[in-house]
Amino acid sequence: MAKVAFLGLGVMGYPMAGHLAKAGHEVTVYNRTAAKAEKWVAEHGGSHAATPREAAQGADFIMACVGNDDDLRGVCTGADGAFAGMAKGATFVDHTTVSAQVTAELYAEAAKADLSFVDAPVSGGQAGAENGQLVIMCGGDAPVYDAAEPVMMSYAKMCRRLGESGAGQxxxxxxxxxxxxxxxxxxxxxxxxxxxxxxxxxxxxxxxxxxxxxxxxxxxxxxxxxxxxxxxxxxxxxxxxxxxxxxxxxxxxxxxxxxxxxxxxxxxxxxxxxxxxxxxxxxxxxxxxx
Known part of the structure; x- marks a missing residue:
């Protein structure tokens, strides 16, 4: 079992993080609206953090499912971003559907800090997230993907690496x-x-x-x-x-x-x-x- 942070508790992220907890992972959640994070913890256990940086501290894997390119940059970068709190060798897994450009940008920024980054957008909608039956299409370094796949399978029926960084998007x-x-x-x-x-x-x-x-x-x-x-x-x-x-x-x-x-x-x-x-x-x- 891994120590995992999950950033973004929308209609997809909320149940996805729940499946991680049910699978036995130690989960810390972050959401822009703190009340939703508090509700998640009351329902699933674990803990919630005030910033992405705090959520990422000590985590092996940091998952994100937010809205768009700007939202993703916001939870990754800056003084309160997840990258600032991640330990060297930790892996950021992005489940947001974003542009290939922001994926390339964040992959490169993560590499500079000795962090790993996997683009892993999902298909299956709200029902797939709730039932743990998502299809996840991934891009990134093969060894990094191999380590992250068992964690992602907590909420997936299929998870596959399609190539180097950006291939998932x-x-x-x-x-x-x-x-x-x-x-x-x-x-x-x-x-x-x-x-x-x-x-x-x-x-x-x-x-x-x-x-x-x-x-x-x-x-x-x-x-x-x-x-x-x-x-x-x-x-x-x-x-x-x-x-x-x-x-x-x-x-x-x-x-x-x-x-x-x-x-x-x-x-x-x-x-x-x-x-x-x-x-x-x-x-x-x-x-x-x-």
């Missing part, structure tokens, strides 16, 4: 690119079925086992038909991720026409007041159009 971009197109196609299919007078649930029951089937179809069609969009991964966050994908595509020379289009569709959903709706709410845009 690039793989997460592929994940988000694929999801964007799939959700839009599913939304159009269900919208068409309704307009054509078909029973959408019956249609999915027939086609879901064939070539059209997908995880999104199986797990989201019922709530999409019911006009319920409360699964945790918000449109606002998806647009943040797609912006990272589109910027990186320009840098590497990739063409993402469907992703760019769906990003604009999510912008329309935001205009409908759906910034906090989950990503399957693309169908709301179609229904609003008549």
């Amino acid at each position: 690039l793989t997460k971009m592929v994940n988000q690119i694929c999801i964007a197109g799939l959700v839009q196609a599913l939304s159009e299919g269900l919208h068409f079925a309704e307009k054509a007078g078909l029973d959408g649930a019956a249609v999915v029951d027939v086609i879901g086992g064939g070539a059209a089937g997908s995880w999104q179809m199986v797990n989201r069609y019922q709530t999409m038909i019911a006009d319920k969009f409360e699964h945790g991964f918000a449109v606002d966050w998806m647009r943040k991720d797609l912006n990272i994908c589109l910027r990186t595509a320009d840098e590497v020379g990739a063409s993402l026409p469907v992703t760019a289009l769906v990003d604009q569709f999510y912008k329309d959903v935001q205009k409908l007041g759906g910034g906090r709706w989950d990503t399957s709410s693309l169908i709301k845009r179609l229904n609003a159009m008549g």
Whole structure:
């Protein structure tokens, strides 16, 4: 068992840190809103710290799941950042979906201080975090990853190193690119079925086992038909991720026409007041159009 710090107790981080405690690790948590950290400790034991630096002191592994590039820099660097409190040889594991640029920056800064850094974004959403069934895609030095993998498996069904530092974030971009197109196609299919007078649930029951089937179809069609969009991964966050994908595509020379289009569709959903709706709410845009 390891001594672990977990930074960021949002809809993903809160249950992920809980799985670490259940697995027997000694866990110290930090959250920008201290009341949530206090609640976590009351529920799971362990301890909470006032700053990322304090949380990281004495920890073998420091996990983070925060919001964006700036949030990640904030918990890593500066006088109160985790890097300032980490012992030489300790490992920082970043579960945030961020740009490849900030990953490269923090990997280099960690190396200068004899610290290790693994980029390890996750897929599986709030349900995956709560059930300990996340998929984790990682980049970083192989020996460092090998040491961190057993700890990450506390909340994962799959954890894999895809290459050197940054490979995890690039793989997460592929994940988000694929999801964007799939959700839009599913939304159009269900919208068409309704307009054509078909029973959408019956249609999915027939086609879901064939070539059209997908995880999104199986797990989201019922709530999409019911006009319920409360699964945790918000449109606002998806647009943040797609912006990272589109910027990186320009840098590497990739063409993402469907992703760019769906990003604009999510912008329309935001205009409908759906910034906090989950990503399957693309169908709301179609229904609003008549």
